[in-house]
Amino acid sequence: MVIFEDEFMDIQSGMVALALEAAGDANVEVVYIYGSIEGGMTSFNTFFRMGGVVRGLTEVVPDRSLALQVLDLGTDDLGRLRTLCGERGRACPTEIRGRYETATGGYRVHYSYDPIVADPDYGISPATVFDTWMDDVQSGKDDLDPAGAPGSSS
Incomplete structure (x- = not known):
């Protein structure tokens, strides 16, 4: 019998592998995956840390x-x-925000179950949420950094 959690993580592993494969031979240190699954809208994006620099897809x-x-x-x-x-x-x-460390194989992820895109008062596009997260990581505010991010799980 296949366990739900295993299937759930296998799909996320596939998204990380997809991003790494797309990056090819690039010296990727960290892969970040973002997913928004809300209402009828589904959106995926990814970015990378390479040589200490954050780079978009x-x-x-x-x-x-x-x-x-x-x-x-x-x-x-x-x-x-x-x-x-x-x-x-x-x-x-x-929402899913994942951070995969290529050197260690460590994966940290944060899941949100609250409306983000469809929130009637504060709803914003998945692209805006993704861009803000990438900007935060670029400026050193990586909320999934293994050095102790609250609300994350391995």
């Missing part, structure tokens, strides 16, 4: 069609998470 994968394919495949993976949660009667997170 299009900086690492300059081929636009390949970058769009990565985003589409990641979004498909999020759809699989939504389906898995529905089939197993589990709450599906509205």
Whole structure:
């Protein structure tokens, strides 16, 4: 019997592997994955830390069609998470923020179950949330840093 948590993590592992494969031979230190699954909207994106510098997907994968394919495949993976949660009667997170350390293989993730995009008072686009997170990481405010991020799990 396959355990829900194992399937859930396998899908996330696939998203990390997708991002790493897209980066190719680049010297990736950290892979960040972002997923928004809310209402009828599903959105995936990724960014990287390379040589101490934060770089977006299009900086690492300059081929636009390949970058769009990565985003589409990641979004498909999020759809699989939504389906898995529905089939197993589990709450599906509205947001996933993952941080994978290539040197150690360590993965930290934060799940949100509250409305973010569809919040009637404060709703913002997944792209805005993603860009803000990437900016925060770039300025040294990495809320998933293994050095002790509250609300994260390994």
